Amino acid sequence: MTTTLKQLQQLVMLSEERNFRRAAERLFMAQPALSVSIRKMEHQIGVKLVQRDSRGATLTPAGEAMLQEARSALFHAEQALRLARGVGAGEVGSLRLGFVNSAIHELLPATLSRFRTHYPEIQFELSEDSTWEIIRRIEAYELDAGIVRGPIALSANLKTWVIEHDDLMLVVPEHHRFADREYISLKECQSEEFVLFGSFRTPGLHSVALGLCHAAGFTPRISQEAIQVQTLVGLVASGTGIALVPTITRNHTRARARFIPLTDPGARQCLSLSLTTRREQISPTVRRLCEVMMAVAGTARS
Numbered sequence: 001m002t003t004t005l006k007q008l009q010q011l012v013m014l015s016e017e018r019n020f021r022r023a024a025e026r027l028f029m030a031q032p033a034l035s036v037s038i039r040k041m042e043h044q045i046g047v048k049l050v051q052r053d054s055r056g057a058t059l060t061p062a063g064e065a066m067l068q069e070a071r072s073a074l075f076h077a078e079q080a081l082r083l084a085r086g087v088g089a090g091e092v093g094s095l096r097l098g099f100v101n102s103a104i105h106e107l108l109p110a111t112l113s114r115f116r117t118h119y120p121e122i123q124f125e126l127s128e129d130s131t132w133e134i135i136r137r138i139e140a141y142e143l144d145a146g147i148v149r150g151p152i153a154l155s156a157n158l159k160t161w162v163i164e165h166d167d168l169m170l171v172v173p174e175h176h177r178f179a180d181r182e183y184i185s186l187k188e189c190q191s192e193e194f195v196l197f198g199s200f201r202t203p204g205l206h207s208v209a210l211g212l213c214h215a216a217g218f219t220p221r222i223s224q225e226a227i228q229v230q231t232l233v234g235l236v237a238s239g240t241g242i243a244l245v246p247t248i249t250r251n252h253t254r255a256r257a258r259f260i261p262l263t264d265p266g267a268r269q270c271l272s273l274s275l276t277t278r279r280e281q282i283s284p285t286v287r288r289l290c291e292v293m294m295a296v297a298g299t300a301r302s
Helices: 005-017 020-025 031-045 061-088 107-118 131-139 203-215 228-239 247-252 285-299
Strands: 050-053 056-059 093-099 122-128 143-149 158-166 170-174 192-199 220-226 242-246 257-261 271-278
Touching: 005 020, 005 031, 005 056, 005 061, 020 031, 020 056, 056 061, 093 131, 093 285, 107 122, 107 285, 131 158, 131 203, 131 271, 143 158, 143 170, 143 203, 158 285, 170 203, 170 228, 170 247, 192 203, 192 228, 203 242, 220 228, 228 242, 228 247, 228 257, 242 247, 247 257, 271 285
Parallel strands: 093 122, 093 143, 192 220, 192 242
Antiparallel strands: 050 056, 143 271, 158 271, 170 242, 170 257
16 A cells, blocks of 8 residues: 555644644644554554654654655645646647748737736747648647638638738839829739739638739739748849738838738738637647737737
């Protein structure tokens, strides 16, 4: 029969009080029950741990030797319980999070700052990638969650929360004939060459841009495709063509380009940033992250 944590706690308390009655009171138990429990432990171990006399109770050399390990065992047991409770509540542990480039401008830094304030014992492993690759890695259990750019068709085994929406706007070189326009209709751009998001790595952005052009009555002439929005803007600035990019890009680029809002209704709120994870057994930590991310996005909108 093994010694229990409860018995170790009784031994520690007895060492501090040196009196069965006072130790029993602190343990919220009857004195005879404490005495019986200590004797049982001594019997289990096969050695005397407590010396009883008229002055109270003191630990024997064997009891003193056991005391330090008893305190250590109680400490580690408490740490194990705390860790389990923290992980179960989503307040302790680690999170592998993928994110698209657009998220790093505002959403991700603000979210991480607030999240670390509330949950300092969560460690993040961050990796930037395309939406397609993030989803692949989530499904392969290589990531716990990801911030992805939509719209995008997700498989039934994924759960997603839309965090924020954004418009598409036109970006042109700084000396382009449209550079001084305050607004523009996409139909006016049908003779231009376009730099588009790649259809394979960024299918959602690619299809939205194509759909807007088709709605305006033309199929765009594509001069170049790219994955990252900063690459698109850089290509536009170099004169490769014009492009359709998320509005948020305007505030976070130094390229020699001009950003022009579109009058086309379909360009408004057509993009999204979403938090995605596996639907099966959504972790408490991911739920905590979603709560903070929603709060951050709500603050930004207000």
